[in-house]
Amino acid sequence: MSPIPAQPDLRESSRLRSLLRAIRNGNVCVLYQTSDLAYVWAENLPDIWVDMWHVGLYDHELLEAPMAAQLVAAKRSVLETGEPQRIEIAVPHDDQFRWFELSIDCDRDDDNATIGVVTTAVDVTELKRREQVLKTLLREVSHRSKNLLAIIQSIAMQTARFTGTVDDFLLKFRGRVQSLSYSQDLVTDSNWRGAQFRELVRSQMQKYVDAADPRFTLSGDDPYIFPGAALHIGLALHELIVNSTSYGALSNGQGTIMISGKLENIGTDKMSLLIRWDEKVPGSLQGQDLNARFGSAVLERIVPTSVNGTSNYHIEPDGVSYSLDVPRSQFDL
Template sequence: MTSSIPTREPDRRDASRLRALLRAIRNSNVCVLYQTCDLGYLWAENLPGIWADAWHVGVHDHEFMQDAMATELVAAKRSVLETGEQQSVEIAVPDGNQLRWFELSIDCDRDDAETIIGVVTTAVDVTELKRREQVLKTLLREVSHRSKNLLAIIQSIAMQTARFTGTVDDFLFKFRGRVQSLSYSQDLVTDSNWRGAQLHELVRSQMQKYIDVSDRRFTLSGDDPYIFPSAALHIGLAIHELIVNSTSYGALSNGEGTVAISGKLENIGTDRMSLRIKWDEKVPGALKEPDLNGRFGSAVLERIVPISVNGTSTYTLEHDGVTYSLDVPRSQFDL
């Protein structure tokens, strides 16, 4: 007959498992708290610093938490004790000038006879997640706002285009070109993380579809500030109108005309500081079609764009060229 020798291997495994679990908790943003059935705290593991000074064995929620928060927690814990069903609560705890957010999972502890003997609360710090959610909500609101602005611009373009075209084919041709102009400007704005677009880059993006920007007939000079997003879309649209008509009727429709675009900061250092964008087009001989309304949407250049940037514009059409000047206030650009 052989005698069996008791083994303590299960106890060793349990102890090892407990040490590993405690180490994992301490290395995480998770806190575990245990309360007896009278809701007095018995122990806590990985307690956040904001509670550490006030917490001690036997303390109750109302003694170290704000009243409203403690009332909510106590109600949830009593429900767990009465029903045995797990509860979830989210709380915001003041931490200096900020808030720390915790998601609490509250469950009951049972003995071998399945009798409820305590309450276990697992608190997960979700502050960073909350902050990311707030940032995302802010970005979504901004995207919604900008989308509505863009749709309003497109609607205005459609109305003005229809007003100055006589056929469906002519409308579609001009409308597509103007929407594509918006897309070029929008790409620059998006690439800059919504800061805007630099003036020279904005001009080149509109010109490159119609002319090589290194062409001797075209020059771009002067100051190069950042144009804020909404203004960039409208200024890009103005440049589009000017270049399309220049390649169709004006200086760039032949080998001799020239177009010079410049930016100049005026009244620097004063509250009247502004940016003057100038288009100066020279055509040897005469323009093919001197009638303004017949050539392109004057409303875009003389009304829609200036109003949209809170600025002013002047347009001069002569037999040998076109001059367009747009004054943009300081509120629409950054140096």
Template structure:
């Protein structure tokens, strides 16, 4: 009766095992396979009684597997290791767990073990490692930008309160641009979203004072942060002293593609109109170093800032590797 019950339980366990990706095996003390159950399409699929790991695995994997199993027989302690099996142009991974097997007298008679495919788990782990490396790289870049902004802001601030106001504004600008980049899975940010996020809140009448004509262009993550910062500097200045500080003042933001030195370059223009008459002298506190040095250097381009009498104009040239084109025409605003 007890034997029959054990057989029934064994049969049910084997049936349940068939619905999993787990293979179960046993080897004798010479590490010859005695039996394999539910091998499926795993690395154990070709295993037959009397075979060894050297008959199933590449030499290096076979040596490692055999060494692990001999150690289990010697110490009678369970062990776990991973196997990488070449499958065409890809690699399949298996998690193998082994323990000492004992006969009815309690003597070690070999090993018993399981093998489960963990390829998807390994892929997820590798993807996570890649994402963490990318996050670390971007975090270092962002910290470098913040350090540069802190130095530049401090250099041109007369008082601590003035420094705090300007520095907080610039950090907030970076945060806004970073949100757009993150929402796009770090692909970057489209120029229209940057304009809306960075400029609109400084215009009393919102986008009614801002005209944008641009290709549907996606900026790289680096260009997104720095172009967003440039737009912030220009918008703050326009709201304080320029065309966004008076009724009827407008800003025209244009982007166009031009061939330069054998490649297409994105030319970004900021033009203020109907504002107060622009003074030829520069306010040292205005972020000229950000606009003329930090931003163009970061994107590998060039920039110019003009104080013409009809309104401030800023031009930024962005090289091809810092953007991609979705569509060649798009326009919003007045």
């Protein structure tokens, strides 16, 4: 026995219910106006308009004057030309804006005469907010990239200034860029918050000495170093480590290195982080080339200036000492 065909009115009512359910589930609002732009009905009206809604409402009663004028102009164009229009409007709400994307089309009768305007409104507020966040992030990435490129350019120029051969330049330049890479990885992993002091030290030491090596001691406070300062402090540590592996404590089994971070003047406007490198080397360092030219430029001028701090760098017959005083503006507790 063949199924009984659905009655036309039943089929249309079920179709209408399905369409209305789809509109509500899709966060879509549909509004209808007569040819004189008076509202007749609305389906799934946004909450910001519910209290002011009534039949016979006009756009200037629903929206602020500039936005209403733009919307009315678009709808009159649809009525005159029959061509659909699409615009975005921003509606003030709770000290913010709600954004809607409007698709405007004309409604025609059986004789193809225009009798009204149908507007479909989609709330795109969250999309707009995500776009704004993305734009902000892209601007931040661009800013940080420019800063990083400036640091690399400075390293290249200073390295070239104090090296005599291409091979020597490449060896030193690669090491310094790798140092930046280690620090940058920490900054990126923290979602650009920065790098914790101890992690920063370990990341620079890992290529040259194991953290459990008895020659190496790391102690003291462990604040978060902000991104720009982390890159420069990492570079200073790299210079000290390279010199140590070539001529100092890490070049033999007898020397020791003590690195510490200590918060100074806690609770005052002069609060700072004092980073110390104390290296002891049996025998004498006199006459050794400790890369003091570029190394000292980084340690005594470039890094302190970049972090708005001060430094002291001393090479003694039995070791090396370096201290860097980093102001509160460059780290977080």
